[in-house]
Amino acid sequence: MPPAHTGAPVIPGASTPSFPSSPAPLVELRSPGRPGYRRMSLALFAAGLATFALLYSTQALLPALSAGFGVTAGRASWTVSAATGALALFVLPLSALSERFGRTRMMTCSMVVAVGIGLLVPFAPSLEWLVALRAVQGAAIAGIPASAMAYLAEEVRPKALVGAIGLFVAGNSIGGMSGRIVTGWGAQLWGWRGGLLAVGVVALACAVAFLVLLPRARFFRPASLNPRAVGRTVAGHLRDPLLLRLYGIGALFMTVFGAVYTVIGYRLVEAPFSLGQGVVGSVFLVYLVGTASSAAAGQLVARAGRRGALYLAVTTTALGLLLSPGDSLLLVLPGLVLITAGFFAGHAVASAAVSRTARTGRAQASALYQSAYYLGSSAGGTLGALAYHASGWAATVGIALLAVLGVVAITLYGSHAARAERRRTLTPGGRAAAAR
Numbered sequence: 171m172p173p174a175h176t177g178a179p180v181i182p183g184a185s186t187p188s189f190p191s192s193p194a195p196l197v198e199l200r201s202p203g204r205p206g207y208r209r210m211s212l213a214l215f216a217a218g219l220a221t222f223a224l225l226y227s228t229q230a231l232l233p234a235l236s237a238g239f240g241v242t243a244g245r246a247s248w249t250v251s252a253a254t255g256a257l258a259l260f261v262l263p264l265s266a267l268s269e270r271f272g273r274t275r276m277m278t279c280s281m282v283v284a285v286g287i288g289l290l291v292p293f294a295p296s297l298e299w300l301v302a303l304r305a306v307q308g309a310a311i312a313g314i315p316a317s318a319m320a321y322l323a324e325e326v327r328p329k330a331l332v333g334a335i336g337l338f339v340a341g342n343s344i345g346g347m348s349g350r351i352v353t354g355w356g357a358q359l360w361g362w363r364g365g366l367l368a369v370g371v372v373a374l375a376c377a378v379a380f381l382v383l384l385p386r387a388r389f390f391r392p393a394s395l396n397p398r399a400v401g402r403t404v405a406g407h408l409r410d411p412l413l414l415r416l417y418g419i420g421a422l423f424m425t426v427f428g429a430v431y432t433v434i435g436y437r438l439v440e441a442p443f444s445l446g447q448g449v450v451g452s453v454f455l456v457y458l459v460g461t462a463s464s465a466a467a468g469q470l471v472a473r474a475g476r477r478g479a480l481y482l483a484v485t486t487t488a489l490g491l492l493l494s495p496g497d498s499l500l501l502v503l504p505g506l507v508l509i510t511a512g513f514f515a516g517h518a519v520a521s522a523a524v525s526r527t528a529r530t531g532r533a534q535a536s537a538l539y540q541s542a543y544y545l546g547s548s549a550g551g552t553l554g555a556l557a558y559h560a561s562g563w564a565a566t567v568g569i570a571l572l573a574v575l576g577v578v579a580i581t582l583y584g585s586h587a588a589r590a591e592r593r594r595t596l597t598p599g600g601r602a603a604a605a606r
Contacts, residue, residue, distance in 0.1 A: 206385040210325065213383035214318055217281060218342040220376035221311045223349030224288045225253055227369045228304065229432060230350040230451040233439045234362040239297040247432050247555035251548035252301045253308030254428075258544030260312035262404070262537040268313070270395045273321035274387050280313030285377045288370035292363040315540065324389045347457040354451015403531035407538055411587065412527050415580050419480065419520045420539055421546030422580070425573040426487060427513045428547040429554025430494070433566045434506070436558060442497050456506050460514030467518035477585055479519045484577045487512030491567050491574070516577070517543070
């Protein structure tokens, strides 16, 4: 599915760089034109593409899975929710383990396990086995974003870091989109098992490229595992009101996105649209709009401020939701474009604000945001599918609009809290306290 926004798209799974305690000599760090930089960038691009193609590989196939196993949309949606939920639970512990055992070792182990399971998934004998395999796969995938950004921060010159991170993030985005498209067309040609096998083979090729190309880490310094220290850092973040609001915003935005994109396949294969599985998979090309909107989020914040940018993102998302119930693709597709653009912009603003807000333990602050984000994805996918099964697309839109209202409420409360804080610091007593 990140660091303070720098113009590169902010994608699920990217985490805040954890800078080494003993900086390496600047002349030895990698940068464009120097040995190893291109190999490193291509390796991490391949890693991002493989893992995020696998993470969402069943989302475009949900109608076919429902038909193949004879289950409802709600039960089939667990093939997505199990993977994203496990990723949410394992991001924080795996980020801690990478501090002790190394970034490249963690990424390699995660990649091998995730791709290996990806090649087993097409042969799952039952839905229960498929969900279980997807959960283990999601947990394995968590080791990639937990380590990749820290690896780049330790190995790359600061001025070249943005470009290196941008290429990894691009791999995330393209992987998430291409995984859905490959499985969609593969399912149309060979059935859902063939679609999953096709994306598994693509991921295997990317994993081989990653293992061959990735340069060894030269500046990693192992840190001792100190669960108490990590616990204190995490507890401090969870007591920060602003961070809690940002985690809530990320979770609610992803609830909208998870609900819409988990269910849209069911709607488009049914009347009045009756689209083929391959065409439904191609609908995920709309993700390119999100890549552009997240890249523009930094300029939007500069012009409108963080809360202004969030209001614009949530309004865009809501307009898309209100368009989507139409019975014409001329309404549904623009609705998806607006939902996608609003979601990615809002996610970019919130995730970048986490990096700016956390003064210490930024890796843990980012991991907590990712946990909330992917839990929102799991909740949205499951609730959206249950609502669709009960009352159709309108019910799914209702769930999404409730999440949108939650974002509005949190943002309004943040505006109120900021005004109250400014009034407090402007009083004589507040100025005296601030001076102390």
